[in-house]
Structure formats: C-alpha cells, structure tokens
Amino acid sequence: MPQPRNWPFIATKEYRRFVEFADTVKRDRTIGICYGAAGIGKTLSASRYARWDKAEPLLRDWGPRQESDKDIYAALARSRTVFYTPTVAAAPRELREDLKRLHSRVNICIDQHVDTHVGPRPMPDYVELVVIDESERLSAIGIEHLRDRYDRSEHGLLLIGMPGIEKTFSRYPQLYSRVGFAHHYRPLTGEELTFVLARHWHKLGLELDSGDFTDAQAVAAVARITGGNFRLLQRLFAQIHRILKINDLHTITADVVETARSTLVIGAT
Secondary structure, three states: OOOHHHOOOOOOHHHHHHHHHHHHHHHHOOEEEEEOOOOOOHHHHHHHHOOHHHHHHHHHHOOOOOOOHHHHHHHHHHHOEEEEOOOOOOOHHHHHHHHHHHHHHHHHHHHHHHOOOOOOOOOOOOOOEEEEOOHHHOOHHHHHHHHHHHHOOOOEEEEEEOOOHHHHHOOOHHHHOOEEEEEEOOOOOHHHHHHHHHHHHHHOOOOOOOOOHHHHHHHHHHHHHHOOOHHHHHHHHHHHHHHHHHOOOOOOOHHHHHHHHHOOOOOOO
C-alpha cells in the first residue's frame, strides 16, 4: 500500500474547478485567491497543475541534463507556471531571489522544448502564472514585493492559503484592488467521496459494494470522521491497512474504521 505522501493523484471535480480557476487567472493575467481548510487538496492540486510533481527535483537540484529531462521540459511548456512555497518568516530577499531563480529555470526548461532559433538571442519570458502556496506566511513587505513584481510583468498571480486569507489581503488595498477572482476549495462530498473511497478500498485489495450494509456503515463512519478531508482520509486508511494486516481481516467495517480513528490525533484540519 502506498505511503500517505505517495498516493496516486485523483482528478476530482474540485480539482477540475481549480484548473478552470487557474486557467482564468492565467488567461486574464490577473490576481486570484484560492482558500480552503488544511488538508483538502489545495497544494496537491496546484502542484499538479504546475507539473511541479515532475519538475521540482530538476528545478531544485539543477544538475547535469539527462535525456529524460525532455519530458519535464514538455510538461513545463504546457503549464507555463511557477509554483513556490515561501519558508516560515521568509525574508524579502529570500523571496525575491527564490522566485527569480525558479522563474529563470522554468524559462530555460521551456525554451529547451520550444526553441527553433539558431544563434544567440534574448531569453523570452514564457511564464504565464506564478502560484504562491501557504501565502499566509508572507510578510507585508513580501506581499508588496509580489504586487510590484506582478505590475512589472505579464503573468498572472495566484495566492493560496487558509480560510480568512482573502480578508487578510483586503488590508493591502494596492494588491486587493487587482484581485480578479477568488475560489473556495471545498472538501469531498456525496458521490465523489464514495468514488474516492472506492479507490482506497481497491488499494487494499478490496471492492466497495454500495449495496452491502457493512460497506455502507464503514463509508458513513469514514465520511463522519474525515469530513471529506483528503489528508485525513490518507492518514485514516494508512491505519486501516495496519489494523487489517495485524488482525488478518479482509473486510473494512465500521468497527475497524473507529479503531483506526482512535489511533489518530485529529484536531482542526
């Protein structure tokens, strides 16, 4: 069974809504704010959208090129997006230098994919969107730097954070007056939650039968405990897998779910 950090990506409806939102911010070269509770998939969706799941090791290490890097160049050429998470209490200089370095490296990668010119020439700016995750970490100076950087460029800016961040940014009128869109990222509900749970059942070598009373009880227990929170689902099913294996069980019941829940520290998600 995959470890929680290595679960296969599931393209949910909320992810597709995020893609539509990010595409609009990119196309209109505006500023967008995405907010939602912790653990519901904001970072994972943004990373997937930017193809950062593929590109981050290359952009971070920036070592010798390999033939397989061409796939990363192509992925970045499709997304034309920079994804960045500031460190806690990041200094303005760190923010400025990190973004400049990532922006430059993404441009170099995209240029390797699309360039058909012969001879030296200025490097085009291919980046169309900059995504800042955990944006509540930004200082007032950092926010002003992003606003200034946005004004001097031709790309969109997408800020991701916890609920309430849209109110925080409203205290910076020069930035907030440029915000074109806001998107509330919501947890899984209803049929979509059942679909995701069926994938979790399958990873454990089981089949979820919605017509089976035991399975229905287990699904209801998972929904009640997790509230459709992706991260909590992953943590819960890691414990369910452990309990099934230890006890040589082959059915996920409500009791198994409750036992798994008792091993977790579940606070505000």
